[in-house]
Amino acid sequence: MPLGKSVDAFDARVDAWFDQHLRGNPVADRVFYSASALGDHSLVWLILGAARGLRSERHLPAAVRVSVGLAVESVVVNLGIKSVFRRARPVSGTVGPLHLRRPRTSSFPSGHATSAFTAAGLLAEDDVLWPAYYVLALVVAWSRVHVKVHHASDVVVGIGIGVVLGRIGRKLSPLPMHRAGVLHAPDPAPGGETE
Numbered sequence: 118m119p120l121g122k123s124v125d126a127f128d129a130r131v132d133a134w135f136d137q138h139l140r141g142n143p144v145a146d147r148v149f150y151s152a153s154a155l156g157d158h159s160l161v162w163l164i165l166g167a168a169r170g171l172r173s174e175r176h177l178p179a180a181v182r183v184s185v186g187l188a189v190e191s192v193v194v195n196l197g198i199k200s201v202f203r204r205a206r207p208v209s210g211t212v213g214p215l216h217l218r219r220p221r222t223s224s225f226p227s228g229h230a231t232s233a234f235t236a237a238g239l240l241a242e243d244d245v246l247w248p249a250y251y252v253l254a255l256v257v258a259w260s261r262v263h264v265k266v267h268h269a270s271d272v273v274v275g276i277g278i279g280v281v282l283g284r285i286g287r288k289l290s291p292l293p294m295h296r297a298g299v300l301h302a303p304d305p306a307p308g309g310e311t312e
Contacts, residue, residue, distance in 0.1 A: 131269035230275025238283020
């Protein structure tokens with residue numbers, strides 16, 4: 118089976134699963150429509166980043182890093198990848214509990230999924246709340262299938278891109294190390310000079 122037909126079959130199976138198990142359920146509709154709305158323009162991630170930065174001075178670098186990371190993610194996905202792939206969005210006649218903005222950009226990949234997993238990867242480092250970031254990222258990403266704004270394959274690829282961008286961000290902009298509540302620069306390499 119050619120790749121395009123395999124992807125279409127996967128998308129159809131996932132969409133049918135959402136129809137059978139989640140769409141039309143008042144609780145699921147409320148959760149997924151709300152998550153989708155909060156994911157617009159990375160709003161939920163910017164709020165969580167700011168909240169982390171306000172917790173203490175120790176968390177400020179992580180808050181700044183997630184804001185910069187989301188800006189880079191938006192350029193890479195919205196101006197880069199989406200301009201190459203011109204995929205139509207799913208057709209939806211569904212009316213949900215919230216009115217959602219219907220983007221005019223390409224469906225591939227899901228920007229909500231890429232921003233969610235980029236932000237979760239950046240926020241999760243050195244934070245006891247790390248599982249919550251990833252759970253929320255999953256809800257935001259899959260909300261786009263639930264509300265019929267993206268195909269499932271858009272979300273899967275978006276998650277993958279977000280994970281990669283989050284890892285790159287952590288490598289390029291490591292957080293300062295903390296010991297006993299005091300901010301420290303990383304130790305120099307063996308044989309390196311100290312001031």
